[in-house]
């Protein structure tokens with residue numbers, strides 16, 4: 001998944017700089033099955049201005065992976081996790097200010 005900071009139209013004639021997962025807000029669904037082993041790659045586009053990360057609420061551990069996936073512009077981080085519980089989970093960037101970060105379900 002790639003983080004893209006890009007301007008979009010919030011409403012008629014109102015532009016906003018979105019911090020997106022893959023160019024959309026919210027980002028796309030990531031569908032897995034219980035017991036899957038997932039290798040997740042997070043890229044931060046070189047044109048971005050800020051570091052980002054991802055907190056997956058389906059992941060047990062510090063920040064749901066956020067600490068392992070804190071990535072500067074132009075770089076990539078990788079981590080692996082195993083899906084242990086069924087359900088619908090959110091993921092979001094947990095870099096401050098969290099309230100401005102994109103959200104989606106996992």
Ligand SMILES: [Cu+2]
Nearest residue numbers: 052053093095
């Ligand atoms: Cu972010």
